[in-house]
Amino acid sequence: MSTGTVAGAPIPGRRSNVRVVVVGDRGSGKSSLIAAAASENFPESVAPVLPPTHLPADYYPDGVSVTIIDTSSSLEGKAKTEEELKRADAVVLTYACDKPETLNRLQTFWIQEVRRLKVKVPVIVVGCKLDLRDEQYPMSLEQVMAPIMQQYREIETCIECSAANLVQVPEVFYYAQKAVLHPTAPLFDQESQTLKPRCIRALKRIFILCDHDMDSALNDHELNEFQVKCFNAPLQPPEIGGVKRVVQEKVPEGVNEHGLTLTGFLFLHALFIEKGRLETTWTVLRKFGYNDDIELQKENIPVPSKKAPDQSFELTSDAVDFLKGIFSLFDSNEDGALQDLELEELFSTAPESPWEEAPYQNSVERNELGDIKLSGFLSQWALMTLLDPAKSLAYLIYLGYTKDPATALRVTRKRTLDVKKQQSDRQVFQCFVFGPKNAGKSALLSSFVGRPFQNSYVTSNQSYTVNALDHLRGTKKTLILHEIQEDEVKQFLSSKESLAACDVAIFVYDSSDEYSLKRASELLMDVARRGEDTGYGVPCLFIAAKDDLDSYPEAIEDSKAICREMKIEEPIRISIKGRDMNNIFWRIVNAAERCSLSIPETQYGRNKKQYRRLVNQSLMFASVGAAAAVVALAAYRAYALRKSHSGS
Template sequence: MVTWNTNKRIVRILLVGDPGVGKTSLILSLVSEDFLEDVPPKAEEITIPADVTPEQVPTNIVDYNASEQNDDSLHEEINKAHVVCIVYSVEDESSMDRISEYWLPLIRDSVNESEQRKPVVLVGNKIDLIDYSTIDNVLGIMEDFPEVESCVECSAKTLHNISEMFYYAQKAVLHPAAPLYSMEDQDLTEKCKKALVRIFKICDIDGDGLLNDFELNHFQRRCFNAPLQPQVLEEVKAVLSKNVPDGVVNDAVTLKGFLFLHCLFIQRGRNETTWAVLRRFGYNETLEMSKEYLQPAIKIPPGSSTELSHRGQQFLTMLFERNDRDLDGALSPDELKSLFSACPALPWPSLSDLRRIVPTNEKGWLTLHGWICRWTLQTLVDLPRTLEYLAYLGFNVHENESQLTAIQVTRERRLDLAKKQSNRTVYMCHVIGPKSAGKTALCRALIAEDMKRLLERDFRSGSHYCINSVQIYGQEKHLVMRDIEVRQVLDPLQPQDVHCDVACLVYDTNNPKSFEYIARIYIKYFAESKIPVLITGTKGDLAEVRQEYLLQPAEFCQKYKILPPQIFSLKHNKKDLYVKLATMAAFPRFQAAWILFYRHRLEHLWDSTNLRHFGLMSSDPQLWWKAGIGLAAATCFGYFIVKLFQRSTPS
């Protein structure tokens, strides 16, 4: 079914022409289904209900009379109309000459410069009075004036082609030929070709540059809600084989053949077929992808975030696997460009920066894991762009639904805090600290497997974001590290720099003046907030020096009842810091503190009883007895910590 542009809820048809050509008679014959001998000078405006029109769109028909209306009134009516029918008398050559000499230039001059050309239909009336056709005479006019969509001959007296005339007028508005086809070049317009090439690439599911029978059927179902009958399919291939060299290869339709078919549809007056395809893939009447299609409305409550749904991840995984031509488990730059060839541009302009944002292979190419990470990050921080590119890549067509089904809106953060647990799968950590404290290195270490390679990288360029997955009690979550840029120590933080799921305040353990900055940041921005905070000392492989502040880091943390400082070193990065940050985000407020403490105690006891070495293979009852005592002690201690924090937490 053709999608009608919701910006035009009614088609307005204006009839103009020289006196005596039969404009009013045409309108009255359509309405009364009979020819009236006594015709008024001008017909009143008529509204035809949607259910009696071929396109199921309500239609207004407006008459013009030179003796009753002045030039200003005519200009106004032309601007209000969606299509203008220029009526001429087939027996009067002067009325035909006036089409190009007067009426078409007048219509052009009346249309505002900011608007497109007004579609025009040429109507030859009184065909009952002659025994020849004038269509050949007006074809030259159509070539000179691209806004002329079609021409039709009819008779108000015999009712010949009356309904067809108004159908063509409707069609000129709903399915205009001018944006699709150039009469001068006898070919598709460049805009139309570009749109159809994108559609071809999206429908080429296996990416071999051909549309096989399965892909053609998939295309037919998505556009017209019906399968392509085998006999029709064979007839289409026969037409292509006869008219287009290389239109069919290996019993499949090529891009060249696909474009020819649409050119043939338009030449045969079946513009609606091509428009049905274009609109199904999101194009509007100017052959631009509509804003509503690219970015459908979505409501995101304050404090909620956006993540990829399971459906969204499935679609992106399918795209990755389809475009990994060499099956090496990564997308090379050429494979990435091929994947996004149906889009106006790459979503990430600097491909070289990808290795500074997500995990990649040794060549800096996106693995499937890194690919999903990159989309997860974009969905979190730039949802409109994700929605836009999902539309470009054909999610709406392959899934037959809006791309909103690829998105999941999370629960509001205030509800997470009330329940002291988050059901999110993506957490934002803001990394804040003074210059040269090692913030960027700490962020990049999240995605580095080879620390030696990380140490050799240039940290002065690239994105402020890094993302990777972490395991929290057996569940995979995504942690985003955002490096908050600080130019001057006294610069205030903006609200968008503070609001996050967890904050990592970073100081340099080897710099005595480093801790004071984050201590002041904590007191000013986080002490009264409910955002979990972890203080981290970097460059842990160097000698730790005393900080020139009222309290040392450990004393500061104890005073404000936050976790003790975590010491981090690039040379000994075990990734446990990121698990702690993600755990604090998953279990907000003080619950995170006792969970981490409880986990630490369990791990300590686990090591002390050597269970990691013996595992379930050990049958020593004394060993299991020790483990049981240890677990019970840890449980009791964890319960004590919970009560302690509950009593010390201000209401």
């Protein structure tokens, strides 16, 4: 493989300018270094602080211009220096080779300043005035800087230069530019001298994409295609042979009878990086659409535009079929479920597994061994697609979805339009779960994914569970339960679009607790009012949980009265402990499908409707009156015209 890039041809999507800020003690050679780099001459005199200096795009091979910012070391210029540091893409820290105390200050002050200001950019340490260093000073740059670089990991490179003799002056800003365009940190762990996990995962995906015959090796033809794609130049047969020999000498398993293996491919990139040729690996990554965080660039993830807040995203049948194939491919023991190791391998070409943290962790049903079945796997994707469609699409691509990305996601119809049409064609429904504390909300979410009932109350951070339900017509519907904590409801409803993403809302209360019923009815009223105010009214169900406990005497009548008043279905009584669920989850899906029904009404809403009706009637009467007046006027004019004719 080549170790170079195309000069003067920056890769699309990459920055066009690098801003380098130079700081250091007074007299350490900052301004002379900058002036010598710009003019290629040593200046006889130089201003204390130079204005911004520009090196044009053709100055260095990457075709990216550099802006160099000089700074003041004085106390008066401290605020300006801090401001410039915060805007830096890279920082050059200077010390004077003839003044060891400036090197000490670099550690005790300047690096500490960079850290204090939380400037997270590459740092280049530069020893200026190399020509003035005492010849009796025996320490080499490596001896001086190795312990400092070990202590301060933000230091990317160290270099010594002489502006007076024009020694290694352009190299200073080349290394600064290179540290920004081709950073080490995302790719390589300096301490362990190994490729970082994200880098390995990205390179593995690239290797698989280039292995067209899928024999787990890159043959000579595939290697050549890879070379042309990344570096616009073919490899000659002797060069390919040379690459293989280098690999085979160091890692015999890196080459087999078919060609270069993944082990060999990764070894080559580690070798390039160790030799300082990071641009080779970065060129490869960027040619395959990766950004500096080793994620796919956003422009390579074309999520369809969602026109309205009450629309949602779902996977298409093409994407679902692809995922079914991926599931089967990684179900190595063919037991119809993925173990954690199999799931980890499935996501080994993505930056990381997307489901190891909230809200995805533990959100789906697993079998008795803790493995995830196909229905749970697809449900997890449905949840990720609804909550973060860009992430869902990106991960489909990481896994090898090669069709047009536009074929992977669909945008649903507006729910307000579904209500008018009195039906929904969605495959995925989101249910918001409201209710007071200790009502049984978390237990309901857990039961939905098959987790056993717990007698003692446990505070749960689980806000989502998702599962697929077999439809009566032979299809499947996916239901997402999203718990809204009682103390979050006020803040949640403060947004105008809070209910736009909700297909159905349920209100869970402890049927043995009078206060619980009262509080649930208040929450129902709050949600109903918000829906009437915003136009995002949602079907609502009242859920009487803990039906195995004794109710207070008026419980049933009180709850029925609330439902009658709000014009919704009578309370659905369930006992999670007694496993009497009363077909609750299908009833939730049914309410979401029949989206025009079970939308609660408040007195406020009824008054609002009555007011609109009166206004509409008034407008109708006014228009009828206006029409009558027009007709009468026309009749009068016709009469007057006839009369004038007869008179003449």
